[in-house]
Each structure stands twice: as C-alpha cells, then as structure tokens.
Amino acid sequence: xxxxxxxxxxxxxxxxxxxxxxxxxxxxxxxxxxxxxxxxxxxxxxxxxxxxxxxxxxxxxxxxxxxxxxxxxxxxxxxxxxxxxxxxxxxxxxxxxxxxxxxxxxxxxxxxxxxxxxxxxxxxxxxxxxxxxxxxxxxxxxxxxxxxxxxxxxxxxxxxxxxxxxxxxxxxxxxxxxxxxxxxxxxxxxxxxxxxxxxxxxxxxxxxxxxxxxxxxxxxxxxxxxxxxxxxxxxxxxxxxxxxxxxxxxxxxxxxxxxxxxxxxxxxxxxxxxxxxxxxxxxxxxxxxxxxxxxxxxxxxxxxxxxxxxxxxxxxxxxxxxxxxxxxxxxxxxxxxxxxxxxxxxxxxxxxxxxxxxxxxxxxxxxxxxxxxxxxxxxxxxxxxxxxxxxxxxxxxxxxxxxxxxxxxxxxxxxxxxxxxxxxxxxxxxxxxxxxxxxxxxxxxxxxxxxxxxxxxxxxxxxxxxxxxxx
Amino acid sequence: xxxxxxxxxxxxxxxxxxxxxxxxxxxxxxxxxxxxxxxxxxxxxxxxxxxxxxxxxxxxxxxxxxxxxxxxxxxxxxxxxxxxxxxxxxxxxxxxxxxxxxxxxxxxxxxxxxxxxxxxxxxxxxxxxxxxxxxxxxxxxxxxxxxxxxxxxxxxxxxxxxxxxxxxxxxxxxxxx
Numbered sequence: 168x169x170x171x172x173x174x175x176x177x178x179x180x181x182x183x184x185x186x187x188x189x190x191x192x193x194x195x196x197x198x199x200x201x202x203x204x205x206x207x208x209x210x211x212x213x214x215x216x217x218x219x220x221x222x223x224x225x226x227x228x229x230x231x232x233x234x235x236x237x238x239x240x241x242x243x244x245x246x247x248x249x250x251x252x253x254x255x256x257x258x259x260x261x262x263x264x265x266x267x268x269x270x271x272x273x274x275x276x277x278x279x280x281x282x283x284x285x286x287x288x289x290x291x292x293x294x295x296x297x298x299x300x301x302x303x304x305x306x307x308x309x310x311x312x313x314x315x316x317x318x319x320x321x322x323x324x325x326x327x328x329x330x331x332x333x334x335x336x337x338x339x340x341x342x343x344x345x346x347x348x349x350x351x352x353x354x355x356x357x358x359x360x361x362x363x364x365x366x367x368x369x370x371x372x373x374x375x376x377x378x379x380x381x382x383x384x385x386x387x388x389x390x391x392x393x394x395x396x397x398x399x400x401x402x403x404x405x406x407x408x409x410x411x412x413x414x415x416x417x418x419x420x421x422x423x424x425x426x427x428x429x430x431x432x433x434x435x436x437x438x439x440x441x442x443x444x445x446x447x448x449x450x451x452x453x454x455x456x457x458x459x460x461x462x463x464x465x466x467x468x469x470x471x472x473x474x475x476x477x478x479x480x481x482x483x484x485x486x487x488x489x490x491x492x493x494x495x496x497x498x499x500x501x502x503x504x505x506x507x508x509x510x511x512x513x514x515x516x517x518x519x520x521x522x523x524x525x526x527x528x529x530x531x532x533x534x535x536x537x538x539x540x541x542x543x544x545x546x547x548x549x550x551x552x553x554x555x556x557x558x559x560x561x562x563x564x565x566x567x568x569x570x571x572x573x574x575x576x577x578x579x580x581x582x583x584x585x586x587x588x589x590x591x592x593x594x595x596x597x598x599x600x601x602x603x604x605x606x607x608x609x610x611x612x613x614x615x616x617x618x619x620x621x622x623x624x625x626x627x628x629x630x631x632x633x634x635x636x637x638x
Numbered sequence: 639x640x641x642x643x644x645x646x647x648x649x650x651x652x653x654x655x656x657x658x659x660x661x662x663x664x665x666x667x668x669x670x671x672x673x674x675x676x677x678x679x680x681x682x683x684x685x686x687x688x689x690x691x692x693x694x695x696x697x698x699x700x701x702x703x704x705x706x707x708x709x710x711x712x713x714x715x716x717x718x719x720x721x722x723x724x725x726x727x728x729x730x731x732x733x734x735x736x737x738x739x740x741x742x743x744x745x746x747x748x749x750x751x752x753x754x755x756x757x758x759x760x761x762x763x764x765x766x767x768x769x770x771x772x773x774x775x776x777x778x779x780x781x782x783x784x785x786x787x788x789x790x791x792x793x794x795x796x797x798x799x800x801x802x803x804x805x806x807x808x809x810x811x812x813x814x815x
Binding site: 293295296297298299300301302304306309310311312313314315323324325326329347350352354358361362365439443444445446 | 745
C-alpha cells in the first residue's frame with residue numbers, strides 16, 4: 168500500500184480548503200503524513216508534523232502548497248480533484264470544492280530561502296576550508312582579522328551566500344579558472360564566488376567577473392607584473408554589450424565613480440581574488456609605491472546609446488550584439504576640461520595636449536591609455552561626421568612630436584627618449600595603444616584619461632585584452 | 639552576535655587559517671619596545687625586572703598600563719604604543735579574562751603594524767590558543783609558571799629572567815647568550 172506526504176501552509180487558502188480532504192483520506196485508511204511549513208498547530212486535527220525548519224519540504228523539492236506526494240515520487244500540486252483522485256486511487260474527494268483551485272508558493276521558494284536551505288540540508292557542494300566563528304564573534308570583524316579585506320568591510324562568505332552566487336554561473340564550483348598571480352595558485356569557480364560574495368556582487372554579475380578574470384589571466388595581460396609592480400597599475404575593466412544594461416551597470420552620470428553596485432563590486436571582486444587567492448597583499452608582494460583608489464576596483468560600462476559611435480569591444484573584434492570585457496593595465500583618472508573647443512580638430516588637438524602627460528610628457532611608445540569621451544565632447548566629433556576611426560586618426564596625428572624635444576636631457580629634463588630618436592617624429596602611443604571609450608552624463612564638456620603602466624613599453628608583451636562574456 | 643556562523647576561506651589555503659603575525663623588526667637597536675602592563679596585580683613586578691633586563695641589553699623600553707585587565711586596552715593607549723614603539727610585550731596574564739583581553743590587544747597592535755608577544759601563565763596556554771583561533775591570528779606567546787599572585791618579588795623577578803629568551807626570540811632577537 169502506498170504512503171503519501173502532504174505539504175501545507177496555514178497562510179494558503181487552498182491548503183485550508185483541502186484539510187477536510189486530507190482528514191477524509193486518513194479516515195479511509197491511507198497512510199499519510201502532513202508537513203506544515205508555517206504553523207503546524209493550525210492543522211493539529213490532522214496530526215500535522217512541524218516543518219518550520221523547511222527540511223522536509225526542501226528535501227522533497229516542493230514548489231507549491233498543497234502538494235501531495237506518493238512514495239513512488241508521483242505528485243499532485245494545488246487542489247486538482249482529478250489528479251488527487253488518480254494519485255490516491257480514491258473516488259469522490261472534496262465534494263464541496265471546485266474541481267480545481269491553484270495552490271500557493273512553497274516557503275522554500277521564497278527569496279533567499281532556497282540557498283539557505285541548500286546550505287543546511289543539501290549535499291555538500293563547497294570545498295573551501297570551513298571557518299566556524301565563536302558565538303560572540305563579529306562576522307565582519309572576523310573577516311578583517313583574517314586579512315581578507317581590501318580595507319573596506321566585506322560581506323561575510325557564508326555557505327548560503329556562496330551557493331546563491333554560484334547559481335549565477337553554469338560552471339561547476341570545482342572548475343579551475345586559472346592560476347592567480349603572484350603566487351600562481353589554481354583558482355576554482357567556488358573561490359571566485361566566495362570573493363564575489365565578499366565584494367558585494369549579485370549572482371548575475373558572475374559571467375562578467377569570470378570573463379574579466381580569464382581576460383586578466385591571459386599571458387599578454389601580464390597580471391603578474393601589473394600586480395606586483397611598484398607602478399600604480401591594477402586591472403581596469405570596461406564592459407560592452409547588452410549584459411551591461413541587463414545587470415544595471417552605469418555608463419552614464421558618474422560612470423567612473425561610486426554609487427553603482429555592479430560597477431563597484433565587479434572590479435572589487437577581481438582585486439579581492441588577486442589578493443586572497445593570488446596572495447598580492449599591498450606592501451608585501453604587491454610592491455606599489457603609491458597605488459591609488461582604483462586598486463580597490465575600477466570597472467565601468469561604455470555608453471552605447473549613440474549608434475554613430477563604434478563600441479570599444481567591436482573595435483577590438485567582438486561581434487555586434489555580443490557582450491565583452493576589456494581589461495586594461497591602468498590607474499586612476501586624470502580629468503580633461505575643455506569648455507571652449509568648437510571644432511573636431513580643435514578638440515582633438517586639445518585632448519592630445521593632456522594625453523601627452525600620460526606617464527611623463529617626454530616618454531613615448533611607453534604607456535597605453537584609455538581616453539573616455541563624455542557625450543558633450545563626443546558630440547563635437549559626431550557633429551563633424553567623425554566616428555572612431557577619424558577621432559583616433561586625428562589624435563594620433565596630434566600626438567606625434569619631433570624627437571629632439573623628447574630625448575633625455577632635452578629641455579633641461581633628464582627623463583626622456585633615447586638620444587637615437589632625436590631625428591625621428593615620435594608617436595606618444597603605439598598605434599593600438601590608445602583605447603577610446605564613450606561614457607558619462609549628458610552634460611559636461613569633459614573627458615577623462617586613464618593612464619597605462621610602464622609595461623606598455625613592451626609593445627607585444629603587455630597588451631590590453633578583450634574577451635567575450637559567455638554565460 | 640553571529641551564533642554558529644561558519645565562513646568559507648576565500649584564500650588559496652596555502653597557509654593556516656590564521657593570519658600570521660607582523661614580522662618583528664630586523665633589529666631592536668634604536669627602537670623602543672612597549673611594555674604593556676595589563677593592570678593585573680603583581681604583573682608590574684615582573685615587568686620591572688623585564689625592563690631592567692632589556693635595558694641591560696641596550697634595548698629602549700617604554701611602560702604602559704591598562705586601567706584594568708578585564709577589558710581590552712583603551713584605544714588611546716594602543717594608538718600611543720603604535721606611534722611611539724616598534725614592538726610590544728604584554729604581561730602578565732594569569733586569568734581567563736586577562737588572557738582573552740590581552741590577546742585581543744596583541745591582535746589589535748599587530749593590525750597596527752606592531753609585532754608583539756603575550757606573556758601568559760602555563761594554566762592559560764589553552765585559553766590563549768583558543769582565543770587566537772577565534773580571532774584567526776597566529777599570535778606569539780611566552781609561557782611562565784603558574785600561579786603568580788602568591789609569589790615573592792624575588793620569585794617574580796626570576797620568572798622574568800626565565801621568560802627573557804622567549805621574549806627576545808619573539809621580538810626577533812637571535813639568542814647570543
């Protein structure tokens with residue numbers, strides 16, 4: 168003879184309506200257990216069991232209440248007379264009820280509940296070392312104490328939060344993403360998720376974070392050097408494509424600043440991985456002389472709301488309509504203010520003046536850079552009919568100078584190019600070394616420069632990396 | 639209160655779950671070692687002798703005293719140590735509350751970049767280990783005999799002499815004697 172299990176809530180009119188049916192099935196001699204998710208006392212007359220821990224409901228993978236489950240796994244959800252009669256083999260059930268009445272959501276399916284239950288009652292999916300805290304320990308302070316923080320508070324990485332984060336990717340927790348410098352330690356998707364939790368990410372950011380990490384780990388990105396260098400450098404992330412809007416990234420007002428969760432936490436998570444898994448502790452293996460606030464995390468989306476402007480990722484080979492990250496070895500920004508240029512030529516020459524200061528005014532073919540055009544500056548180019556190619560071409564021309572002004576010692580300044588370059592016309596950047604991006608609020612005749620690192624002088628050895636984001 | 643919370647380690651797990659202590663200075667020459675009296679009775683006599691022994695070795699010391707051993711040190715005291723000294727010896731913990739509080743002080747100073755050592759009695763070795771585990775901090779300790787309160791001053795001075803090699807080792811001084 169079959170056994171049956173029923174899942175109920177007090178807070179569900181359909182559950183209350185089927186209570187007499189359950190009593191009737193018992194009276195007809197069926198073996199039946201009723202689990203109640205919220206108030207077992209309410210169904211005391213059914214001899215209901217207490218499932219306020221939701222353990223039984225979770226293990227039975229209940230989605231709806233009422234649900235009646237036969238011991239062979241067959242089940243009926245909500246009140247459906249025909250289905251209940253077929254399942255139980257009992258005729259004439261619930262004569263006073265309509266033939267069909269939908270049920271309510273199981274408490275196990277409420278926001279945040281499922282992963283909390285998975286952490287308590289589910290299979291052991293996580294492999295990272297468990298660190299139990301004492302009853303009186305402060306979880307936020309515990310994370311500081313263990314050296315897991317960049318100096319700001321982190322979200323304590325509990326199993327429920329980690330499982331929720333892992334739901335943001337189809338990749339398995341034990342999959343190795345790559346080896347993280349400087350200690351070159353293999354990093355699993357689970358460790359990525361733990362650090363994403365701590366950084367404050369939402370699960371839907373995981374595909375962006377994983378793509379950013381993989382881009383950073385491509386050898387030509389030289390993450391090892393970027394991380395350990397005395398230079399200011401850290402990975403800067405530019406996000407392109409539909410995912411930026413899907414996850415609510417900011418490419419508009421204050422795009423390079425604070426206030427947007429995705430912008431702030433994706434960049435932070437990448438740096439926490441480098442710190443916690445890779446071992447790059449500032450002042451330790453991270454030997455940055457000065458560093459900068461961008462080392463907490465620097466991530467933003469390009470504004471793609473002007474169809475005349477080719478997004479960065481497309482310029483770097485990603486198909487239209489696809490999402491991508493571009494990783495750049497950068498530092499904080501230098502703002503460029505030009506309120507007066509009225510023509511595209513004027514503005515290109517003006518922006519070039521500020522770009523010459525990247526790294527050092529006399530050092531050329533030495534640094535890469537990102538130039539972020541805010542919409543009002545970009546509009547001057549657009550209104551002249553200029554697209555990406557024209558802007559980049561005009562900047563390149565304006566960034567070319569006589570070598571005699573740039574060699575070491577010229578102008579009474581010891582820093583500079585090799586004296587052999589004195590007779591050359593010298594470009595400030597490698598032809599591919601200036602990444603022009605469009606972002607920012609509607610108002611403001613500004614642009615911003617994000618300078619690259621000294622490794623950029625090795626043209627083919629240290630380059631920005633663009634990588635498509637896949638789910 | 640985070641009753642029963644368990645976290646997952648975000649690191650490579652290449653080392654223990656404990657944060658290592660700050661490395662002691664390369665040399666104690668020219669730096670000042672803070673001697674933090676936790677405020678428990680008789681500890682001052684132990685520290686008197688320890689100060690003398692360090693002075694004999696040309697190591698500059700500066701005395702600090704907590705108002706009570708039953709609480710962590712006032713922030714002002716910790717700030718003063720962190721800004722004027724390069725290492726710290728905390729003494730003398732011979733009870734549960736003083737061991738717990740002094741271990742937190744050791745951790746707090748370590749996070750301020752001041753390496754130190756906690757002098758505890760043999761009865762509180764486990765309490766110290768448990769507290770450092772809970773904080774996740776691989777703090778250093780030197781163990782002296784228990785009990786303390788019924789000793790003569792001469793005996794307390796002898797305890798300081800016995801503790802000296804351990805204290806010096808924890809502060810990075812290679813034994814030369």
